[in-house]
Structures are given as C-alpha cells and as structure tokens.
Amino acid sequence: MDGQGRSRTTATAERAGTWHHALSLEGVSREYGRGVVALHPIHLTVPRGRFLAVMGPSGCGKSTLLQCAAGLDRPTAGTVRIGGTELSSLKEAALTRLRRERIGFVFQAHHLVPSLSVAENVALPLLLGRRTVGDRALRGLAAVGLEDRGDASPSELSGGQCQRVAIARALVTAPDIVFADEPTGALDPAAAEEVLALLREAVDREGHTVVMVTHDPFAAAWADEALFLMRGRLVGRQERPDAADIRRFLKDLGVGTA
Numbered sequence: 082m083d084g085q086g087r088s089r090t091t092a093t094a095e096r097a098g099t100w101h102h103a104l105s106l107e108g109v110s111r112e113y114g115r116g117v118v119a120l121h122p123i124h125l126t127v128p129r130g131r132f133l134a135v136m137g138p139s140g141c142g143k144s145t146l147l148q149c150a151a152g153l154d155r156p157t158a159g160t161v162r163i164g165g166t167e168l169s170s171l172k173e174a175a176l177t178r179l180r181r182e183r184i185g186f187v188f189q190a191h192h193l194v195p196s197l198s199v200a201e202n203v204a205l206p207l208l209l210g211r212r213t214v215g216d217r218a219l220r221g222l223a224a225v226g227l228e229d230r231g232d233a234s235p236s237e238l239s240g241g242q243c244q245r246v247a248i249a250r251a252l253v254t255a256p257d258i259v260f261a262d263e264p265t266g267a268l269d270p271a272a273a274e275e276v277l278a279l280l281r282e283a284v285d286r287e288g289h290t291v292v293m294v295t296h297d298p299f300a301a302a303w304a305d306e307a308l309f310l311m312r313g314r315l316v317g318r319q320e321r322p323d324a325a326d327i328r329r330f331l332k333d334l335g336v337g338t339a
C-alpha cells in the first residue's frame with residue numbers, strides 16, 4: 082500500500098486508465114490442443130455499472146470467454162484485468178481469493194449448498210473470505226424479496242427463488258463484476274423475468290456490473306448492450322438492444338433462436 086492507502090495495483094491501474102473498468106480484455110485468445118481456436122484475440126472493456134449480454138451460436142466461444150474473463154481458465158495469450166488487477170500476474174492462491182472476493186458468479190444451476198440455510202448460503206462467500214457477515218446476508222435477501230426465508234432450506238424454495246438466493250450470494254461481497262452464465266436457462270418465463278429484473282436493479286440501483294451469457298434474445302434485451310460472438314470472434318454489438326433487433330441480427334448471422 083502507498084501512503085494514501087492505495088495498493089500498488091490500484092495506482093498502476095489508475096495510471097493506465099483502466100481503474101474505471103470493471104473488466105478489460107486485451108488481445109485475449111484461447112486455443113485448445115490440436116489447433117482448436119476457441120477465441121481469436123478479443124479486445125473488450127466493460128465500464129463499471131454496465132449490464133452486458135454475450136450471445137452467439139453454440140460453440141462460438143461464449144463460455145470460454147467468460148471463463149477466461151473470470152479467471153477460471155488461463156488464456157493462451159492476452160491480458161485480463163478485473164477492476165484494474167491483471168490476472169496473469171497472480172499465483173493460483175491469489176487468483177482464488179480474487180475470484181471469491183471480487184467476482185460474483187451465477188450459473189444456470191443455482192449451486193446452493195443443501196445442508197445450509199438460505200441465509201447461510203448467502204453469507205458463505207463472506208465466511209470463506211473471513212469477512213464480517215453482520216446483517217449483510219439478510220439485507221441481500223431483502224434485496225431479492227426473500228427476507229422472510231433466511232431460515233429455510235434451499236429444498237423448500239422454488240427454482241426461481243433459489244436463483245434469487247444465488248444472485249444475493251453473488252452480490253454479497255460487493256464484487257467488481259458478476260458473471261452470469263445462462264442464469265435463466267432453467268426457469269419458466271415468469272421466474273426468468275424476476276431474475277432478469279433483479280440483475281437490472283443491481284446495476285441501476287447499486288451500480289453493479291453484470292456480464293451475462295445467454296441464448297435468449299428476451300433475456301439479452303434487459304442488458305445495456307448485447308455483444309455477438311461467432312466462431313471465436315466478436316462480430317457485432319447492439320446498444321440498448323430489443324429482442325426483435327437481436328433476433329434479426331442473429332438471423333442475418335445465420336443463427337436461429339427459439
């Protein structure tokens with residue numbers, strides 16, 4: 082830390098002008114063995130307080146992009162920064178800590194721990210990071226409309242309610258960014274809409290940053306911007322997308338949607 086209490090990483094990021102970005106990718110590529118190129122060099126910055134949807138046909142590299150961006154996979158080349166911190170410079174333990182403390186994850190399956198109560202599930206990232214829980218879990222549950230279900234077991238909740246708990250858990254550490262991989266893929270339309278509205282609210286009210294992979298144009302229409310991948314390359318983006326425009330764009334790319 083320097084004299085003003087800022088870490089060296091913070092100061093470096095400020096000088097580089099990357100501090101205000103929740104995420105930046107510079108020339109990030111990923112090749113698997115035998116010449117499979119899942120991602121060609123990608124350049125992308127996501128400012129704080131933005132809701133970004135990532136779309137594209139099956140196998141275009143969406144999961145690979147998300148995994149590299151979230152430090153779950155190491156890119157073959159290029160630089161990933163979360164809140165100004167460059168991931169490639171981190172050893173495995175520091176990367177694990179960064180993922181736990183500065184990134185929130187929401188997957189298609191909620192992955193709640195069945196033996197813990199709903200409130201304990203929300204508190205888990207704080208407990209794992211040895212941070213004070215206080216009333217943060219309950220406030221998080223209130224934000225997703227489940228303040229009266231803290232003592233319940235996940236098995237007593239519907240799929241949509243479990244996904245709302247998963248969102249509360251993803252937000253409880255006030256992360257730099259939340260990565261959501263098909264968060265509504267297993268939900269009926271009404272529950273999906275509730276989940277998308279919560280993600281939207283987290284961005285609008287709390288200034289969170291969300292990157293969401295989805296196949297669903299209606300889900301993507303909740304985002305500030307939709308980004309389209311094709312064969313590992315960024316091939317287009319739409320600001321303030323609506324579902325009809327997204328469908329048209331995907332159709333032009335030769336990609337059908339349900």
Ligand SMILES: Nc1ncnc2c1ncn2[C@@H]1O[C@H](COP(=O)(O)OP(=O)(O)OP(=O)(O)O)[C@@H](O)[C@H]1O
Nearest residue numbers: 113114117118119138139140141142143144145146
């Ligand atoms: N571990 C791996 N080894 C080899 N090839 C892989 C591996 N993981 C992914 N791929 C390949 O990389 C490409 C991108 O895969 P990826 O899973 O990122 O696509 P996706 O857009 O997320 O697909 P989907 O929408 O079906 O989940 C595909 O061609 C896939 O077969």
